Amino acid sequence: MSIPYPNLFSEASIGNMIVKNRLIRSATFEELADEHGNVTDGYIELHRRLASGGVGLIITGYAHPIKNGGLPHMIGVESDDCIKGLRKVVEAVHNSGDGCKIALQIGHCGRQFPRRLQKETVAPSAVIDPSTGRIPREMSFEEVDKFIKACSAAVRRARDAGFDAVQFHAAHGWLLSSFLSPHTNRRQDMYGGSTENRVRVLSEIYKHSVKQVGSDFPIFAKINGNDFVEGGIDPNESLRLGKILSEVGFAALEVSCCMWETIVRRPEEIGWQPAVLPESRTNIVTKEKEAYNRAYTQLFKEKIENCSIILVGGLRSADVMEEIVSRKDADFVSLSRPLIREPDLPYLFKSGSKSVADCISCNKCITNKKRHGLHCSNIENI
Numbered sequence: 001m002s003i004p005y006p007n008l009f010s011e012a013s014i015g016n017m018i019v020k021n022r023l024i025r026s027a028t029f030e031e032l033a034d035e036h037g038n039v040t041d042g043y044i045e046l047h048r049r050l051a052s053g054g055v056g057l058i059i060t061g062y063a064h065p066i067k068n069g070g071l072p073h074m075i076g077v078e079s080d081d082c083i084k085g086l087r088k089v090v091e092a093v094h095n096s097g098d099g100c101k102i103a104l105q106i107g108h109c110g111r112q113f114p115r116r117l118q119k120e121t122v123a124p125s126a127v128i129d130p131s132t133g134r135i136p137r138e139m140s141f142e143e144v145d146k147f148i149k150a151c152s153a154a155v156r157r158a159r160d161a162g163f164d165a166v167q168f169h170a171a172h173g174w175l176l177s178s179f180l181s182p183h184t185n186r187r188q189d190m191y192g193g194s195t196e197n198r199v200r201v202l203s204e205i206y207k208h209s210v211k212q213v214g215s216d217f218p219i220f221a222k223i224n225g226n227d228f229v230e231g232g233i234d235p236n237e238s239l240r241l242g243k244i245l246s247e248v249g250f251a252a253l254e255v256s257c258c259m260w261e262t263i264v265r266r267p268e269e270i271g272w273q274p275a276v277l278p279e280s281r282t283n284i285v286t287k288e289k290e291a292y293n294r295a296y297t298q299l300f301k302e303k304i305e306n307c308s309i310i311l312v313g314g315l316r317s318a319d320v321m322e323e324i325v326s327r328k329d330a331d332f333v334s335l336s337r338p339l340i341r342e343p344d345l346p347y348l349f350k351s352g353s354k355s356v357a358d359c360i361s362c363n364k365c366i367t368n369k370k371r372h373g374l375h376c377s378n379i380e381n382i
């Protein structure tokens, strides 16, 4: 029997890691760690379930590399004590996923730490966030250096736990994203100013990591194709950043968009209505609204070599995904919300028993949670 979406279900590699198909689970904060950031049975089960649903690669929700860098119930990777628990997640995926791979996402909240959780936020520069009214404290040079070393130690721990890869979360306005953006990074030292300087934190994290794990271990970054804020990253600046990251050695770039403060932009300024978590656009109910970051990955595919390009954002129909891969607008597509509701979606597509995800992009998984932990809250439509 022929496979309905042959390109989507073709094998490809990222660096020297073979991925069995082009469908990736995009990082999605699970809120399933215990109060100390340790792996729980619920966290393991979520990943086992995703793996058995047929996705080629799972990128975990982001894990904090330093104590107090993450949200409550976020996974920690800040000490060697974390390795034992993380290894159980990797084993669950490798044992149940018919070749499914798993990458640990690493990040820090930075400027967007919710006020109820931390009095003080940190960022490259003290630039007010108009969506919260908060002004972060500028990180000292020593703090930046400490953060770089903590991130590379986190990569070594991920490798020791058996992860197939890691991804740095440098999108959506969190700490690393705010270093890349000319809007939030106004530093005068070697970490601010030119594109080369703003990308330096990520380049140094890469170089320090390679010293610990070697250059064969795939390291990815998730970056914005467009910040959708005034003076922020636009598609051309994103391409310049992406080019540098690919030359440094990053094996894959996942291209997303927005910061929290995008929410203060008017729809007539940006061409669409921003909602809470603007990178996760609502109301993706037609094929035309899908794949809203595609223009950025097309640009990356045209100009960047030796680096896999991943498209995220609003992918819902298998034929749209098939077309993206066959036209080489991206090497991989990644999905977050659809796999919260239907972890089996890859197998349903592959068997031809389904062609469109059930997810209606209502964002109730973020705004109207019915219980603790990651789940679809659109219960009336289940």
Ligand SMILES: Cc1cc2nc3c(=O)[nH]c(=O)nc-3n(C[C@H](O)[C@H](O)[C@H](O)COP(=O)(O)O)c2cc1C
Binding pocket: 026, 027, 028, 029, 060, 061, 062, 105, 169, 171, 222, 256, 279, 280, 281, 312, 313, 314, 315, 334, 335, 336, 337, 338, 365, 366
């Ligand atoms: C509940 C939830 C949690 C998320 N957590 C993360 C995260 O930890 N790291 C990240 O890079 N993106 C995170 N995202 C963003 C998604 O990875 C993705 O970029 C965005 O939702 C658009 O893709 P989608 O239309 O397939 O949902 C999250 C999204 C949702 C809905």
